[in-house]
Amino acid sequence: MAVPFLLPGTAPPVKRQAPAGCGLPELAMIKYFSAVYAQSVSGGRFKSFSHHKEHNGIGWRTTQRGRNGGMEGRKRIAVVGSDARQAAAGRALARAGYAVAGAEQVARADVILLPLPLDESRTPLAQLLRAAKPGAFALGGRLSAQAVEIARQAGVELADYFARPELAVYNAIPTAEGCIGILLQQRTRTLWGAEVLVLGFGPVGQALAVRLSALGAGVTVCARRPEQRALAESLGLRAAPLTALAGLAPAFDTVVNTIPAPVLTEAVLAALRPGSLIVDLASRPGGTDFDAAARCGHKAIHALSLPAACAPETAGEIVARTVREMLREREGAR
Numbered sequence: 001m002a003v004p005f006l007l008p009g010t011a012p013p014v015k016r017q018a019p020a021g022c023g024l025p026e027l028a029m030i031k032y033f034s035a036v037y038a039q040s041v042s043g044g045r046f047k048s049f050s051h052h053k054e055h056n057g058i059g060w061r062t063t064q065r066g067r068n069g070g071m072e073g074r075k076r077i078a079v080v081g082s083d084a085r086q087a088a089a090g091r092a093l094a095r096a097g098y099a100v101a102g103a104e105q106v107a108r109a110d111v112i113l114l115p116l117p118l119d120e121s122r123t124p125l126a127q128l129l130r131a132a133k134p135g136a137f138a139l140g141g142r143l144s145a146q147a148v149e150i151a152r153q154a155g156v157e158l159a160d161y162f163a164r165p166e167l168a169v170y171n172a173i174p175t176a177e178g179c180i181g182i183l184l185q186q187r188t189r190t191l192w193g194a195e196v197l198v199l200g201f202g203p204v205g206q207a208l209a210v211r212l213s214a215l216g217a218g219v220t221v222c223a224r225r226p227e228q229r230a231l232a233e234s235l236g237l238r239a240a241p242l243t244a245l246a247g248l249a250p251a252f253d254t255v256v257n258t259i260p261a262p263v264l265t266e267a268v269l270a271a272l273r274p275g276s277l278i279v280d281l282a283s284r285p286g287g288t289d290f291d292a293a294a295r296c297g298h299k300a301i302h303a304l305s306l307p308a309a310c311a312p313e314t315a316g317e318i319v320a321r322t323v324r325e326m327l328r329e330r331e332g333a334r
Contacts, residue, residue: 074099078106081115085308088316107131116141129154161322170318171307172203176211178306179279186277192216200258201228209237246271257287266292279303
């Protein structure tokens with residue numbers, strides 16, 4: 001079984017549920033999620049965004065009140081969600097000059113920033129988008145076909161910021177740092193002088209491998225594409241095709257997988273050194289046979305969502321930077 005990863009001194013996140021009897025009117029549902037969001041960024045002290053230039057000293061700004069007491073003159077963004085990354089994204093957008101509020105301002109917002117990942121079972125997406133004004137633009141992360149259909153029926157343009165290549169590159173940085181933190185916690189030896197096998201050489205594999213090498217580890221990259229292996233070698237790393245993985249395995253007791261496909265099979269796991277450490281960074285279900293890893297006596301950790309877990313402020317700023325670029329492109333195309 002995969003070992004869940006938690007940072008030292010942290011507890012599992014508390015799942016907030018909407019009140020029982022989800023036949024709540026749309027306005028009540030929106031207000032509920034807005035209150036949850038406001039509490040997440042203010043330590044439980046909720047104040048209306050529309051009356052304060054700053055929100056509890058954390059830089060959540062609104063516009064100066066205009067003739068209608070509103071947020072004229074700047075693009076208005078309603079941020080939906082209650083985790084630390086989403087709150088940080090809102091703060092970054094406010095610093096950039098946008099008028100930022102919670103979900104209760106959806107009906108007045110020009111832009112709606114939805115959570116990452118967008119989970120329709122926890123976010124009242126249909127209610128939120130039906131409340132949006134004509135011409136509103138919604139952005140979410142890892143959009144499902146269901147979410148796209150809900151937006152189509154509501155008449156709201158919906159874009160996936162997680163699909164942006166620049167977000168993948170930026171996100172690879174806190175992912176790599178978080179993975180190094182796990183390796184340092186779980187290993188009994190330094191990374192200096194260690195031999196580490198990295199599977200995959202996309203943005204995460206690249207960010208991780210060069211950082212491990214800078215710490216003095218010997219890094220071998222296994223990648224499918226010849227150009228990825230060539231890039232690894234140009235950076236001073238060793239490289240091999242994935243077809244050579246089973247033959248390479250006996251030389252390693254530390255493996256990091258970034259490939260979202262079954263690459264660490266039982267045969268490969270059996271060839272690793274006894275008691276190996278495996279950190280799988282790939283999205284669910286990962287690339288590791290976790291049951292087989294346990295049978296082989298290895299420790300396998302499926303470390304998901306490391307940017308939000310290890311560096312939520314940076315992760316939020318990355319989301320905000322990507323959203324700003326998407327808004328600039330959208331405005332330029334008009």
